Amino acid sequence: MNIYLPVAHTSINLMIMLAIGTGIGMLSGLFGVGGGFLITPVLMMFGIPPTVAAASGANQMVAASTSATLTHWKLGNVDMKMGLYLLIGSFLGGGLGVQAVKILNSMGNIDFVIKLTYVLLPFTVGGIMLGESLKKKKAPGQGGEGSARQSIFFRLMGRLPFQMEFVKSGVTHSALLPVLIGILVGVLAAIMGVGGGFIMVPIMLYILKMPMRVIIGTSVFQILFTVIEVTFLQSYTNHTVDFVLALVMLTGSSVGAYVGTMFSERLNTEQLKVLLALLILSVGFKILFELMSKPALLLAYSFGGK
Amino acid sequence: MTTRLLKTLLTVLALVLSVSHANAALTFSMDKKLIPINAFYKGNVLTITGTVESGKDVVVKITSPLENEAFMIKEKLYHLFWMNKDKVNVTNVNSVYMLYSSDDLDKMLSAGERNKYSLGYDAIRDSAGVSGGSPESDRDMLFREFIRVKEEGRLYSVNGNKVILMPSKDGKNSFWLTVSMPYQVPIGSYNVDVYAVSNHSVVEKASDEVKIEPVGMVREISDMAMAHGGVYGLLAIVIALITGYMVTPVISIARRIVLTAITAPKRIINAMNGQLVPVPVLKETDEVKE
Numbered sequence: 001m002n003i004y005l006p007v008a009h010t011s012i013n014l015m016i017m018l019a020i021g022t023g024i025g026m027l028s029g030l031f032g033v034g035g036g037f038l039i040t041p042v043l044m045m046f047g048i049p050p051t052v053a054a055a056s057g058a059n060q061m062v063a064a065s066t067s068a069t070l071t072h073w074k075l076g077n078v079d080m081k082m083g084l085y086l087l088i089g090s091f092l093g094g095g096l097g098v099q100a101v102k103i104l105n106s107m108g109n110i111d112f113v114i115k116l117t118y119v120l121l122p123f124t125v126g127g128i129m130l131g132e133s134l135k136k137k138k139a140p141g142q143g144g145e146g147s148a149r150q151s152i153f154f155r156l157m158g159r160l161p162f163q164m165e166f167v168k169s170g171v172t173h174s175a176l177l178p179v180l181i182g183i184l185v186g187v188l189a190a191i192m193g194v195g196g197g198f199i200m201v202p203i204m205l206y207i208l209k210m211p212m213r214v215i216i217g218t219s220v221f222q223i224l225f226t227v228i229e230v231t232f233l234q235s236y237t238n239h240t241v242d243f244v245l246a247l248v249m250l251t252g253s254s255v256g257a258y259v260g261t262m263f264s265e266r267l268n269t270e271q272l273k274v275l276l277a278l279l280i281l282s283v284g285f286k287i288l289f290e291l292m293s294k295p296a297l298l299l300a301y302s303f304g305g306k
Numbered sequence: 307m308t309t310r311l312l313k314t315l316l317t318v319l320a321l322v323l324s325v326s327h328a329n330a331a332l333t334f335s336m337d338k339k340l341i342p343i344n345a346f347y348k349g350n351v352l353t354i355t356g357t358v359e360s361g362k363d364v365v366v367k368i369t370s371p372l373e374n375e376a377f378m379i380k381e382k383l384y385h386l387f388w389m390n391k392d393k394v395n396v397t398n399v400n401s402v403y404m405l406y407s408s409d410d411l412d413k414m415l416s417a418g419e420r421n422k423y424s425l426g427y428d429a430i431r432d433s434a435g436v437s438g439g440s441p442e443s444d445r446d447m448l449f450r451e452f453i454r455v456k457e458e459g460r461l462y463s464v465n466g467n468k469v470i471l472m473p474s475k476d477g478k479n480s481f482w483l484t485v486s487m488p489y490q491v492p493i494g495s496y497n498v499d500v501y502a503v504s505n506h507s508v509v510e511k512a513s514d515e516v517k518i519e520p521v522g523m524v525r526e527i528s529d530m531a532m533a534h535g536g537v538y539g540l541l542a543i544v545i546a547l548i549t550g551y552m553v554t555p556v557i558s559i560a561r562r563i564v565l566t567a568i569t570a571p572k573r574i575i576n577a578m579n580g581q582l583v584p585v586p587v588l589k590e591t592d593e594v595k596e
Contacts, residue, residue, distance in 0.1 A: 002348040004489065006520065006528040011348040011489035047490075059542050066550025115389070228543055235539025239531050243542045250546055254553035291387040295380050297458060299451040302376040302393055 007242035008052040014248060016046070021060065021249035025256025028064045028220065029071070030264045031201065031276045038283065039249075048245065055234035056242045056249070058227045063250035064257045065224035069217070071261040077217025079168035079210070085175055086222050089182015090189065090196065094229065097190025104191075115291055117191055122284030125202045129277035132206070133270055169210040169218075181207065182222075189226060197223050198280055205273070212272060216264060331359040331478060332502040332510040341487060343520040349489040352516060356500060357478045363408045363503040364469045364481045365415075365425060368496050368516070370402040377452070379439050392443075396452050397435035402491055403462045406483055408469040416506040423501060423508055426464060427453055460488040493518050 001014045020042055027038065039057035044050055072078050104113050160174030181203050189196035197219050204215040235241040264272065334356025341350045358364055374397040378390035407414060411426050420429045436448050456462035474480040495517050502510035520528055531538045 001346070003345055004343055004347040004524055006524045007531050009492060059546055062543055062546035063550035063553070066547050067553045070551065070554055115387070231543050231546075232536075232539040235531070235542060236535045239535050239538075241531065241539060241542055243527060243531070243538070243545075246542060246546065247549075250549050254549055255557060257550075258554055258557050291389075293388070294382075295388055297451065297455050298380050299377040299394060299448070299455045300380065300390060301455075302378045302390075 018252040021252025022256035025253030026260035029257040029260025051240045055240035056245045058230040059246035060249035061227040064253040068220040068257045072217030083221045085178035086182040089179040090186035093183035093186020097187040126280035352485040365501040366406045368404040369400040394438040406468040410466045
């Protein structure tokens with residue numbers, strides 16, 4: 001059965017979209033990522049204009065993140081204190097990122113920067129995660145050179161002002177650290193048009209040293225507020241949120257997020273890390289392949305480019 | 307004298323008009339003049355029927371108004387990545403162009419006539435302006451890519467032997483054409499031009515218009531998104547929040563119902579045998595801890 005999307009002005013197969021929504025929702029619940037870095041390319045594959053795909057994807061992530069946040073909240077996996085500091089940073093970073101996008105757009109390089117970010121970041125983040133997980137599997141409990149280097153980094157972090165204890169995560173950090181991380185994630189999220197979960201999760205894991213389950217809960221909590229902001233701004237300024245598309249996707253993704261969260265309780269932490277690393281790497285490989293292969297059509301519609 | 311002259315002129319004019327009307331052998335009608343876009347729209351079929359003098363061929367052209375379009379051309383940068391590089395402007399073209407004929411277009415019409423009435427891709431190429439791209443970009447290559455983009459998007463097509471001619475009465479033929487209007491054809495008004503062709507020339511033309519418009523809920527949502535973006539955005543957020551909030555308890559209830567339904571027959575049989583079986587309880591890992 002097909003339905004017509006009133007803002008995207010295109011017709012889609014209802015069942016396929018429900019299935020995609022469910023799959024992306026499962027990733028959200030399983031890994032604590034909003035799925036933004038998957039939604040936009042997948043919707044574009046089905047003929048949805050890129051701007052509508054990104055904006056409607058954010059709208060559907062509101063539902064998926066709400067469902068996942070509530071479930072993680074009840075499981076005691078959300079570190080509110082850490083989440084709020086990260087949020088302050090990501091809101092500031094989001095504003096800076098929007099300005100960076102404006103400057104890059106006027107220079108005519110935004111397209112290249114976005115795609116390159118989509119290749120470099122997944123490879124860096126996914127590679128580090130996979131490498132760390134495999135290292136631990138090989139030699140559990142061994143520290144070595146890496147931990148010596150890490151200790152210098154963590155000693156420096158320990159000297160930052162406003163040190164405080166994050167009870168839920170069981171860590172002590174300067175309040176500046178999550179704010180700075182939030183800014184970095186906010187800037188990248190604005191450039192890449194995503195909630196920032198796949199950047200946030202590894203940072204929480206390797207820099208903030210939070211336990212995996214609290215990371216997932218806190219990440220979806222932070223994503224919820226980011227995607228609310230994005231949905232409103234896109235509706236208000238660009239009129240690109242297709243509510244019908246979002247409704248179809250969120251019906252699937254809400255169910256998927258619930259199932260994903262339940263699964264995340266049954267998988268062990270190392271399995272989750274390896275799976276997320278492989279997922280992030282596969283997105284990077286796909287975009288790299290697209291960038292290097294000759295496209296089927298050499299012309300593309302211009303939407304106010306150079 | 308003047309009155310008599312005027313009367314004679316009027317009589318001649320009436321005679322000319324009546325002869326002209328009698329010669330208007332090309333007539334056509336469409337099964338719909340408005341294609342409504344409703345919630346389940348996935349394109350529509352437009353049926354065009356009419357009559358033409360026997361021995362003449364028929365060409366049907368459906369077009370949107372002429373406009374200018376902008377594209378980006380992809381080129382390989384740094385011998386590594388394919389990226390949008392330079393802007394390409396294509397001017398004086400239709401956004402939508404669909405052409406159907408009763409025979410092969412090149413056989414039916416001379417090149418001059420095809421250009422005069424903008425019939426076929428060669429005629430579009432001659433009248434369109436293509437500029438931009440890199441200095442070494444080939445104009446013909448850019449035009450070919452433009453046609454490929456349009457055909458891929460189902461907005462351009464040229465179809466020979468699609469108009470069906472059938473012998474009718476009074477020395478006339480009936481013609482019949484079904485046009486598939488894909489959902490990709492955007493909202494708007496489209497000209498429908500029908501040409502009668504004889505001896506490699508267009509001898510008669512008739513025109514009409516068909517509209518594609520959103521109706522009902524599709525129109526309401528589309529209008530609201532454009533006119534009241536802020537309210538629309540808030541509404542979209544609130545509905546998403548409610549859906550996300552409701553889904554966990556709804557799924558929990560659904561799981562309980564399914565589990566109860568699965569174990570119900572066994573419990574009934576055991577109860578009949580005098581054994582007590584407890585109602586299934588979800589494991590701690592299944593149920594959300596409060």
